[in-house]
Amino acid sequence: MTDLAISVSGLTKRFGEKTVVNNVSLDVRKGEIMGFLGPNGSGKTTTIRLMCGLLEPDSGEGRVLGHDIRTERRAIKRKVGYMTQRFSFYEDLTIAENLSFVAGLYGMSPKRQVVKDTIADLGLTARKDQLAGSLSGGWKQRLALAACIMHKPALLMLDEPTAGVDPKARREFWDEIHALAHGGLTVLVSTHYMDEAERCHRISYISYGDLIAQGTVPEVVQGAALTTYVVTGGDTAQAARLLRGALGVDQVAPFGATLHVVGRDAMALKTSVEVVACQTGCNAELSDTSLEDVFIQLMGAAQDNMQ
């Protein structure tokens, strides 16, 4: 046995003419939380579905928990917990009914006890007879997570689990994920949120089907080799107008009264920023590049490649 929970290479999936996943290779070590990032429609969901046996790849191969993703889908399905992007339990069933349905499918025993314990862990004992459809977004997400880990999977795949969930519930959710990973569970989680990406051990960035960057957060930030200036004070709106399209400037993004200016060419950027700061009476300071800046840069680059 290797220490890789997921090891896939060259995964490609086409729907008709469109290549949705293009030659994606991904290694996820056992017990780590891998963040899976990328813009909307970039093939994250499809890649996850390929890896948990819901779709068959057009080419490429790999192993998930030691099982071949083409030939051993049933074994993978038994050992993987997959939480879909959209709430996909039965809204017209109660919490308890949903959970005992899942427990039945996995043949867990004693079923009643497992379901009862799961509901107690969730803190939903008082509401167990409530219809799942009447739960709020945050509770639905907790119910879905509980249902996905009830059969004690070795690998958990979460597809944008926190979309539409409030910050407190998100934080609790992530505490839970870390607790699970600490217990030896491997987690692959796709997300759009940068703060969530920073909570992962490692991240992979996929864009329009291609895997673009992979590593720990500092590695990815460093790998992008970007320079960032923060412009404050004075007429930042005017500064933004002038900086857009200026030599060496790739991104200009307002953050409240400040301006983040990012570029690949450190020298050219420095010159442009200093000139504009002078003209508008602003103050420019060198700053740390954030993960978000890196992603915006990666996204722009990928789109350029497409054209």
Next chain:
Amino acid sequence: MNRFFSLHRLVALLIKEIIQMRRDRVTFAMMLGVPLMQLMLFGFAINIDPKALPAALVSPTQDRYTRAMVTALELTGYYRFIAPNATEDEAEDMISRGEVAFVVTVPSDFGRRIERGDHASILIEADATDPSVASGAISTLSTVANSALLREAGQGHQESNGLEIIVHRRYNPEGITQYNIVPGLLGVILQLTMVMMTAMALTREVERGTMENLLSMPANPLEIMLGKVVPYLIVGAVQVVVVLVSAKLVFNVPFVGSLSLVLAGVFVFVLALVILGYLLSTVSRTQMQAMQLTFFFFLPSLLLSGFMFPYRGMPAWAQVIGEVFPLTHFLRLIRAVMLKGADFSAVAGPFFALVLFAFGLAVLALFRFRKTLD
């Protein structure tokens, strides 16, 4: 701009609706192509005064009087003698299987009696399970047969006692329509609910996104199919009991044959329907589409199966299309067993046709099932 009604708001709504209508190909096809197809199909196929009904002739002597009468009957257009020289047993067998609609029996002394100017009679037995089938043919009968015989016997026998035609409306002597309709309704009710409910139940999973979850858990296609199908089989069983009991108590429909044979037929029929519904659900993306497909299937089967209009009255090509529907075979089976008391050997044909449907559809459904999401 009017607060209560504005043209630009209406136009915006209309444009949006038309765009959506065009996007939904299935609906669009249903609205334009299907009515045209149905118009052609049903316009030509349906005939409430059926002609060229199959008949058998039992005539031991086969003399010239018999031949004259057979010719005359065929000339009316109502009769087509597919068994012109059957024995009594063969003829009985054929009418009970529904292969012929009439049996004409000419006694062996018929010719002699005519020549002697004696009172002569022939027997016409009509399968009256569907009263409308027999009525036209019977009403033209006596005049046609009489004049044919008189012509054949020559002028000298003008003063003969004439011909007596005895008509037996078999299985339904009073010509009560309910006898034919109520057993048929069992088939129609089962067909509508079983196919539609099953088709919608599975499509609902796809539409609500629960299918993705179901597929990511360890359940195989056979388990999912059975899990979907069995509850509706139970609903079907309840419907069967309700219809059969009310056929007896409310409509007084006779139940001549074996109940267990009817139930066996119903079981295979319902199985075929539920699997068909399941199959439809594998090709439709939304519940709406599933419902449309069900109706697309439902209407022709209603009209071409022999439920509403006599099957024998349709042109040959329409009868071939009719064979495609399980309902056609089910109607033959249940009417034969309930009204004629047919035994298994008499309804083996429709029974095995239903078995074939169920089996074929099941294979197709398992094959069509998406183990994966693509």
